Amino acid sequence: MVSFDYTEEQQLFRQAVHEWCQKRLPLEVIRQMDKSGKQPEGLIKAMGDMGLLIMTAPENHGGSGADWVTACIAAEELAYHDISCAIPTYFLLHSSWGFVVDKYASEEVRAKFVQPAIRGEGFVGIATTESGGGSDIGALRTVAKKDGNDWIINGEKMYISGTEEVQKLGGGYWITARTAPAPSPQAAHKGITGFFVPINTPGVEVAKRFDDVGRMGISTGGFTMKNVKVPDTYRLGKEGEGFYPTMEGFEGARILIAATCLGSAQRILEIGMDYMKQRKAFGNPIGKFEGIQFELADDWTELEASKSLIYRTAWMIDEKYKHNRFSPLEVTKYVSACKLKVPPLAMHIAEHAMIWMGAYGYSQECPIDMAWRGIMSYCVGAEGALNIQRIIIGRELLGKEFIPYK
Numbered sequence: 001m002v003s004f005d006y007t008e009e010q011q012l013f014r015q016a017v018h019e020w021c022q023k024r025l026p027l028e029v030i031r032q033m034d035k036s037g038k039q040p041e042g043l044i045k046a047m048g049d050m051g052l053l054i055m056t057a058p059e060n061h062g063g064s065g066a067d068w069v070t071a072c073i074a075a076e077e078l079a080y081h082d083i084s085c086a087i088p089t090y091f092l093l094h095s096s097w098g099f100v101v102d103k104y105a106s107e108e109v110r111a112k113f114v115q116p117a118i119r120g121e122g123f124v125g126i127a128t129t130e131s132g133g134g135s136d137i138g139a140l141r142t143v144a145k146k147d148g149n150d151w152i153i154n155g156e157k158m159y160i161s162g163t164e165e166v167q168k169l170g171g172g173y174w175i176t177a178r179t180a181p182a183p184s185p186q187a188a189h190k191g192i193t194g195f196f197v198p199i200n201t202p203g204v205e206v207a208k209r210f211d212d213v214g215r216m217g218i219s220t221g222g223f224t225m226k227n228v229k230v231p232d233t234y235r236l237g238k239e240g241e242g243f244y245p246t247m248e249g250f251e252g253a254r255i256l257i258a259a260t261c262l263g264s265a266q267r268i269l270e271i272g273m274d275y276m277k278q279r280k281a282f283g284n285p286i287g288k289f290e291g292i293q294f295e296l297a298d299d300w301t302e303l304e305a306s307k308s309l310i311y312r313t314a315w316m317i318d319e320k321y322k323h324n325r326f327s328p329l330e331v332t333k334y335v336s337a338c339k340l341k342v343p344p345l346a347m348h349i350a351e352h353a354m355i356w357m358g359a360y361g362y363s364q365e366c367p368i369d370m371a372w373r374g375i376m377s378y379c380v381g382a383e384g385a386l387n388i389q390r391i392i393i394g395r396e397l398l399g400k401e402f403i404p405y406k
Helices: 008-024 029-036 045-050 068-081 086-104 105-116 163-169 243-278 290-323 328-356 368-380 386-398
Strands: 122-125 141-145 148-159 171-179 192-198 205-206 220-231
Touching: 008 068, 029 086, 029 368, 045 086, 068 086, 068 243, 068 290, 086 105, 086 122, 086 148, 086 171, 086 243, 086 368, 105 122, 105 171, 105 192, 105 220, 122 148, 122 163, 122 386, 148 171, 148 192, 163 171, 163 220, 171 243, 192 220, 243 290, 243 368, 290 328, 328 368, 328 386
Parallel strands: 122 171
Antiparallel strands: 141 148, 141 171, 148 220, 171 192, 205 220
């Protein structure tokens, strides 16, 4: 018999995060953050004190040693309270990319950058997207050349989360660079190496913050690297084999994005249900009308099904790491299903709720616009475009000979 129970420790953790968020992230604070573009003072340090940052890192590296089910619980609770998805994005960046940086980094990088970020005193993020493409990692133009015990990196990264926060807190990014020519157009993923690049390294120039539509509580920008020198100890993983560790980071980010969208959508439905119980039309609460009630029923059903998919997949990730029970590609298929299914569903739930509420739903007195704008970022491509997820799933169902770009 399959058990769908969380462990007692996970249940207590959920309650603790929920209570922490109630105090730290009420909706009025989220609206203020959305308008100002700034996180509440001291919030990141408080997240570190709570053990929420890079919580997936092992305890002997300074993390909480949390499994991926627990990390999804945290993402869900954070997004339930910050429906704009800004703080959940900060969280998932660290729990996914901080995890792989910690896993593949030297002790020097761990001590200088990962451990401060765990305490909320630094920043660790991902910077693979370039002006010519994002999901197609093999098409990158950034190059790194060996110079003795150092690497010289030249290139540009665009649409990168946290470019203001990293300058304030210190830290840097997992970046990918080509260190050897691809053996063929069909093998563009070979010859790529991962590096950790501190943002204050000479030659790194950060662009002005981009004007995003949503997730205003975390910045988006870009940076150029001109003859940036980093020691070989800042290389992440093996030379020329950086593609697969990068995909490992995307895998963690994608499951946490799905959990984030789940949390935000659950709060949206609650707000919508409260409204439809109180708002009357023709003498009756609008929740009595089938046009609204049936749409709510469909949305709830889809969201509950998505919740099962998310936590089953998180469990599979844990089983992969702990017991080698599932192959990496089997897990990747399910992760892509989560990324493909849940963000568009959450976005449509936000749209439905806004329409249920009429003019109020279109105003900023109603908080749902923040959720819609934040969730949209995961639909347009953050941590992998939706059609990329379809390609991955199709590849695993039909075989590699059906990959469209080969």
